[in-house]
Amino acid sequence: MGKKWLDIVYNEKSSVRLKEHYKNWASKYDNDLIDWGYAYPTQVKKILESNIKIKRNSKILDAGCGTGLVAETLNDMKFNNIIGLDYSADMLKIAKSKKIYKKLIQESLSKKTTLRSNQFDVVLCTGVLTSGHVGAKAINELIRVTKNQGYLILSIAESIYEKLGFKNEIEKNNFQISKIKISKPFVALPNHESSATSKIHIYQRKLT
Numbered sequence: 001m002g003k004k005w006l007d008i009v010y011n012e013k014s015s016v017r018l019k020e021h022y023k024n025w026a027s028k029y030d031n032d033l034i035d036w037g038y039a040y041p042t043q044v045k046k047i048l049e050s051n052i053k054i055k056r057n058s059k060i061l062d063a064g065c066g067t068g069l070v071a072e073t074l075n076d077m078k079f080n081n082i083i084g085l086d087y088s089a090d091m092l093k094i095a096k097s098k099k100i101y102k103k104l105i106q107e108s109l110s111k112k113t114t115l116r117s118n119q120f121d122v123v124l125c126t127g128v129l130t131s132g133h134v135g136a137k138a139i140n141e142l143i144r145v146t147k148n149q150g151y152l153i154l155s156i157a158e159s160i161y162e163k164l165g166f167k168n169e170i171e172k173n174n175f176q177i178s179k180i181k182i183s184k185p186f187v188a189l190p191n192h193e194s195s196a197t198s199k200i201h202i203y204q205r206k207l208t
């Protein structure tokens with residue numbers, strides 16, 4: 001069953017059913033992703049070490065945090081002010097058990113959240129802006145909650161970057177974000193047969 005989850009979640013059309021899938025996958029998610037060689041934790045670590053300068057107490061939003069696999073790496077790097085948000089109570093339950101988040105919020109990124117504008121030094125979003133999950137419009141919401149001069153770190157698979165409107169949405173927001181770097185493409189789950197190549201996009205918010 002393990003290998004099938006990826007196909008199931010990326011092909012899901014209904015947000016309600018997607019939540020059900022994550023409920024059923026939650027307890028095995030970490031083991032599966034680790035077995036498949038999940039590359040985002042290492043990729044995000046590299047960016048935080050070399051492309052942007054932020055303090056250990058920077059306020060970080062892990063948007064669509066899931067079980068906290070990427071935040072575990074941030075916690076190992078001594079970042080201590082991480083707020084997680086996800087719409088799945090079951091994924092959040094596992095995230096909570098790791099005791100690495102200052103706060104966890106159950107909300108959807110597919111509409112405007114209750115988060116205050118311009119508050120995060122970093123907004124991180126890995127494995128979420130993708131097919132079956134959260135659409136390109138959410139880029140606006142992620143920008144809205146980022147502070148002036150704060151950073152957005154977004155993973156986007158190459159295959160859907162243009163097709164699902166992410167390129168267009170990012171370009172439309174050029175007046176309020178500047179590109180810092182787009183990583184070289186890498187395989188997100190090298191040990192999984194249906195894994196695709198992704199890039200990590202880093203932008204800085206500029207309040208107009």
Ligand SMILES: C[S@@+](CC[C@H](N)C(=O)[O-])C[C@H]1O[C@@H](n2cnc3c(N)ncnc32)[C@H](O)[C@@H]1O
Binds near residue numbers: 063085088091
């Ligand atoms: C592939 S997991 C990635 C989790 C984590 N960011 C990581 O890198 O391990 C996708 C996550 O997106 C969440 N998600 C899907 N749709 C969502 C929505 N509309 N709002 C918030 N979270 C959502 C799921 O519950 C799941 O935890």
